[in-house]
Amino acid sequence: MTDYVLVMGGTRGLGHAIAEEALDRKFMAVASGRTADKIPAHQKGICLVTQDFTSAVDPLGEEARLFVAEQIPQYVFWVGGIFLKKRLADCTPQEIARMTATHYTGPVAALAEIHRFAVRAAKPYHLVVIGSTSSYTIRENESVYCSLKLAKAGFVRNFSRELVRELPGSKTTLVNTGAMKTGFFAGTDIDTSHLMDPAGIACTIWERVARQTVSYHEYSIENGGNGSVPVFVDGIQPHDAPF
Numbered sequence: 220m221t222d223y224v225l226v227m228g229g230t231r232g233l234g235h236a237i238a239e240e241a242l243d244r245k246f247m248a249v250a251s252g253r254t255a256d257k258i259p260a261h262q263k264g265i266c267l268v269t270q271d272f273t274s275a276v277d278p279l280g281e282e283a284r285l286f287v288a289e290q291i292p293q294y295v296f297w298v299g300g301i302f303l304k305k306r307l308a309d310c311t312p313q314e315i316a317r318m319t320a321t322h323y324t325g326p327v328a329a330l331a332e333i334h335r336f337a338v339r340a341a342k343p344y345h346l347v348v349i350g351s352t353s354s355y356t357i358r359e360n361e362s363v364y365c366s367l368k369l370a371k372a373g374f375v376r377n378f379s380r381e382l383v384r385e386l387p388g389s390k391t392t393l394v395n396t397g398a399m400k401t402g403f404f405a406g407t408d409i410d411t412s413h414l415m416d417p418a419g420i421a422c423t424i425w426e427r428v429a430r431q432t433v434s435y436h437e438y439s440i441e442n443g444g445n446g447s448v449p450v451f452v453d454g455i456q457p458h459d460a461p462f
């Protein structure tokens with residue numbers, strides 16, 4: 220098998236744009252999501268596999284496992300997620316559990332399995348995690364979403380050392396993106412027409428990933444101008460204070 224890229228949460232939106240960019244860079248691209256079987260097979264050459272982070276028994280998924288067991292991906296992108304904007308008092312236990320499984324417990328468990336395969340194969344890999352500017356911004360009625368993005372960032376910063384220790388030559392990137400023009404906010408009254416273009420963001424993420432030499436790189440892509448202009452800020456950003 221040629222070198223390949225696994226995009227967890229790559230059926231739509233930013234993840235799909237990252238998978239398309241991987242193809243342009245001559246990688247084989249494996250993109251996952253719950254709806255993989257509803258998208259025309261091997262759309263544009265991307266290999267789509269079913270994965271549901273909220274599965275209590277198998278958050279990696281059998282199809283993704285087959286790829287990883289045969290060969291460790293050169294790049295693992297952790298992208299997928301869902302949005303929730305609600306007063307906490309209005310959130311049901313099921314919604315909170317689904318958000319937590321989608322943004323944290325599911326992908327962390329899936330990554331644990333990928334990492335075990337990599338350790339067994341003694342094969343380093345580059346982990347690229349799509350975080351959010353919401354991990355350090357106070358947003359009203361988004362306590363569950365924002366705090367899970369912060370938890371994700373905390374996991375990645377801690378795990379990056381373990382990754383390099385166990386598989387020297389591995390790298391980690393955390394990209395805290397601002398708001399983009401994807402289907403992420405579908406069903407809300409948020410107007411995305413003026414927001415950043417996911418294809419352009421995917422291209423820039425790849426450019427930076429390809430030239431990364433350090434073990435860990437974290438940066439943010441904030442919304443400049445009217446929201447459409449990417450503004451790059453390197454390093455870990457301070458968290459807003461609530462008042």
Ligand SMILES: NC(=O)c1ccc[n+]([C@@H]2O[C@H](COP(=O)([O-])OP(=O)(O)OC[C@H]3O[C@@H](n4cnc5c(N)ncnc54)[C@H](OP(=O)(O)O)[C@@H]3O)[C@@H](O)[C@H]2O)c1
Pocket residue numbers: 227228229230231232233234235251252253254255270271272273298299300301321349350351352396397398399400401402403404
């Ligand atoms: N859009 C923004 O403004 C924005 C800003 C900052 C950060 N982000 C972050 O960027 C990431 C991607 O968002 P996007 O804008 O590309 O959203 P999107 O267009 O809605 O795409 C979300 C992706 O996540 C996958 N996904 C959702 N639930 C999943 C699950 N349970 N298991 C596996 N995959 C799942 C979806 O696939 P299926 O539906 O096939 O499962 C889809 O491929 C998210 O983590 C989000 O928090 C987005």
